[in-house]
């Protein structure tokens with residue numbers, strides 16, 4: 135069994151089953167849970183929590199117990215049973231969380247994982263199962279993602295199982311709940327006993343079972359693709375995978391997850407590019423590049439969508455989910471409607487430089503939760519309204535220089551909980567409403583307001599920024615008066 139450093143496998147006297155929960159290498163605290171398996175009815179469990187570490191990384195996510203299967207026609211034998219759930223279940227799983235679980239299925243035993251719930255944000259969060267099995271011909275490894283909520287159960291032979299879960303910083307879904315049963319191999323599982331009301335389809339691998347309604351629904355649910363083989367011609371709005379008769383729904387083209395057996399659904403240069411745009415992929419070194427993904431670097435290059443004439447919501451819907459950069463600079467857009475970027479879920483950088491925009495309405499950036507860097511410079515903006523930046527809780531850099539900004543509505547920066555930097559150089563600002571930046575109090579470290587028309591600074595300008603603001607640049611204003619107390623409590627300000 136391949137185990138990362140710092141982990142531990144404990145076996146009972148008979149060297150039989152144990153379930154072992156332990157964290158990734160990045161976690162400093164180890165949580166171990168053991169289920170002692172024996173051939174009798176007795177089942178004990180023992181938990182050991184050890185080592186100090188980050189409390190936020192530690193969750194006991196497994197509850198264990200032995201249920202004696204009820205005697206009935208269907209079940210007249212004993213199960214060994216435990217439940218495995220995602221962190222915080224039944225609440226949505228927390229953001230930025232990694233967890234691994236290990237399970238060893240001994241010789242002569244099989245395990246049935248019954249899926250009670252499985253809801254994970256596709257593309258950005260993952261749950262993968264890896265089964266390693268020693269055969270006469272060597273080590274056999276089966277690894278597949280558990281994404282489809284249509285999987286009803288997974289039947290695993292002897293071997294070592296690892297479940298690997300990761301959630302990124304955004305969009306937390308409900309997670310998963312599994313019942314795990316182990317049983318001597320000579321007592322075959324009758325799946326109908328566990329799901330008497332559910333009609334299932336057995337994937338060709340014999341490992342996964344899915345809801346029968348998921349057969350031929352143009353969504354790959356079986357990791358061997360068998361639920362979508364032999365389903366007839368491709369209907370409209372689907373795309374045929376190369377060298378197969380598998381048709382997948384077009385929404386799965388270029389979404390960052392491999393659906394086709396030969397992975398051609400993620401070969402995106404010629405597809406999912408809105409009319410009139412130029413799209414492509416390539417290394418991304420513009421400024422700092424996309425923020426590093428928490429779970430893992432994506433298995434593809436950053437994808438670009440560059441507009442040439444205009445932009446509206448339809449364009450966003452026709453852009454591949456993989457898009458991390460939308461570049462619309464120098465296009466005379468004049469205005470953008472609310473929801474103009476809905477669908478650009480992976481968008482990291484949006485460049486609206488020099489687009490003749492005079493107003494950014496509330497909700498204009500809805501649906502782009504991963505936006506990190508926003509250029510709205512060199513436009514005709516006169517004010518920022520409440521709601522313009524709502525939902526941009528990943529925004530880190532905001533470039534708003536060279537506009538005609540004079541007014542900042544109360545709440546215009548609401549929700550920008552990660553904003554680190556704002557550049558307001560060369561606007562027409564004559565004064566700031568008291569507490570203009572208070573909503574940025576948790577994160578704003580750098581503020582540039584050079585080349586405006588400020589004549590005075592009131593003492594409440596930096597209200598709320600006392601503990602974060604490190605650098606302010608206020609050069610080239612006509613400052614005549616700074617109210618006493620303006621810098622009172624500015625505990626970390628270094629540079630003015």
Ligand SMILES: [Ca+2]
Nearest residue numbers: 255302304305
């Ligand atoms: Ca997520």
Ligand SMILES: [Ca+2]
Nearest residue numbers: 348351353355
């Ligand atoms: Ca399917």
Ligand SMILES: [Ca+2]
Nearest residue numbers: 386391393399
């Ligand atoms: Ca795909």
